[in-house]
Amino acid sequence: MKTSKKSFAKITALLMLTGTAFIAVGAVAEKTIRGDHFATLRHAPLNTEPTPPPLTNEKEHHGSLARNYPAQAPIIPHQAHKYQINRKVNQCLSCHDRSRVHESKAPMIAISHYLTRNNHFLAQVSPRRYFCTQCHVSQESSTPLVKNTFVDVDKLVEASANKKQH
Amino acid sequence: MIEILKKAWRILCKPSVHYSLGFLTVGGFVAGIIFWGGFNTALEATNTEKFCISCHEMRDNVYQELKTTIHFTNRSGVRATCPDCHVPHKWTNKIARKMQASKEVWGKIFGTINTREKFEAHRRELAEHEWARLKANDSLECRNCHNFNYMDFTRQSPRAARAHSTALASGEKTCIDCHKGIAHHLPDMKGVKGF
Numbered sequence: 001m002k003t004s005k006k007s008f009a010k011i012t013a014l015l016m017l018t019g020t021a022f023i024a025v026g027a028v029a030e031k032t033i034r035g036d037h038f039a040t041l042r043h044a045p046l047n048t049e050p051t052p053p054p055l056t057n058e059k060e061h062h063g064s065l066a067r068n069y070p071a072q073a074p075i076i077p078h079q080a081h082k083y084q085i086n087r088k089v090n091q092c093l094s095c096h097d098r099s100r101v102h103e104s105k106a107p108m109i110a111i112s113h114y115l116t117r118n119n120h121f122l123a124q125v126s127p128r129r130y131f132c133t134q135c136h137v138s139q140e141s142s143t144p145l146v147k148n149t150f151v152d153v154d155k156l157v158e159a160s161a162n163k164k165q166h
Numbered sequence: 167m168i169e170i171l172k173k174a175w176r177i178l179c180k181p182s183v184h185y186s187l188g189f190l191t192v193g194g195f196v197a198g199i200i201f202w203g204g205f206n207t208a209l210e211a212t213n214t215e216k217f218c219i220s221c222h223e224m225r226d227n228v229y230q231e232l233k234t235t236i237h238f239t240n241r242s243g244v245r246a247t248c249p250d251c252h253v254p255h256k257w258t259n260k261i262a263r264k265m266q267a268s269k270e271v272w273g274k275i276f277g278t279i280n281t282r283e284k285f286e287a288h289r290r291e292l293a294e295h296e297w298a299r300l301k302a303n304d305s306l307e308c309r310n311c312h313n314f315n316y317m318d319f320t321r322q323s324p325r326a327a328r329a330h331s332t333a334l335a336s337g338e339k340t341c342i343d344c345h346k347g348i349a350h351h352l353p354d355m356k357g358v359k360g361f
Contacts, residue, residue: 060323078325082236084347088354091347094361103360105328 041145058138064107065139068152073135080138085131092132093125209264215247224248227285231350244311251307251349252296259303266295290353297342305341312341 044050061077083091
């Protein structure tokens with residue numbers, strides 16, 4: 001009898017504890033969400049909908065833009081969002097394909113785009129290169145969300161050469 | 167039935183005894199105006215975007231696509247509606263286009279384009295009609311809004327200014343040669359010049 005009374009008290013205490021725990025969790029969930037203290041690009045708690053920054057327009061440049069490293073996919077120096085690229089049509093190729101550049105005076109897509117992954121030549125653009133905007137992008141005049149610490153390899157070489165001299 | 171028709175025909179063929187020539191002329195004139203007006207009013211009613219997208223083939227396909235383009239919303243707030251690009255302003259051309267459009271209405275009634283898949287299958291053919299028409303009339307419908315004489319090249323993007331001051335200015339090419347797919351998704355373009 002004594003033991004059963006004791007265990008009853010124990011169970012009640014346990015139930016009450018879990019109950020309060022649930023209430024506590026509920027109260028917390030209302031204000032913040034787990035992970036809210038992480039720094040994200042969102043700059044707002046996950047359970048709120050911040051006002052998005054205004055859209056900017058793609059920039060138009062004269063001529064091509066410098067590349068930051070040899071293997072960089074060249075930047076598109078003009079607007080490109082309205083060009084259709086899908087299974088049926090690729091409007092980028094209507095200027096940049098080998099068969100079109102003599103008329104459009106646009107630069108031809110690189111020879112690498114006409115190779116299979118085993119370096120065999122193809123008559124047409126390789127399917128793995130077909131969706132231009134996977135690698136090539138236009139530029140917009142918006143402020144970067146994270147600071148860019150990229151240093152051109154030429155600068156690194158120069159710096160190390162300077163160090164050796166001293 | 168045939169008897170009635172025969173009788174009606176005989177009456178029509180007989181010279182009028184009861185009505186004066188003056189009445190007949192004026193009457194015919196008035197009736198003409200009424201019919202003509204009615205015809206043109208009916209024509210005008212079919213000349214609105216509301217009419218164009220009252221059938222789901224147009225509403226669910228081309229209209230949805232148009233909505234994402236510059237001719238639907240833009241910074242200037244000027245809209246191009248279906249008839250702006252698709253119906254000629256000149257009366258003879260208008261009638262010709264309407265007769266062609268009747269075929270498309272036929273397509274609706276008999277369901278040749280009543281699903282997205284069927285529409286896509288016919289899109290190339292439909293597009294070719296529009297390209298041919300705009301090529302033949304030197305992109306008249308585009309020029310109703312975009313007047314070459316008032317284009318300021320210094321305000322255009324470098325590529326636009328180059329293309330417009332050369333091939334367009336010389337008349338070698340017209341708007342539709344370079345601006346296909348300006349308002350809708352393009353069909354499979356295999357074999358189309360310039361693609």
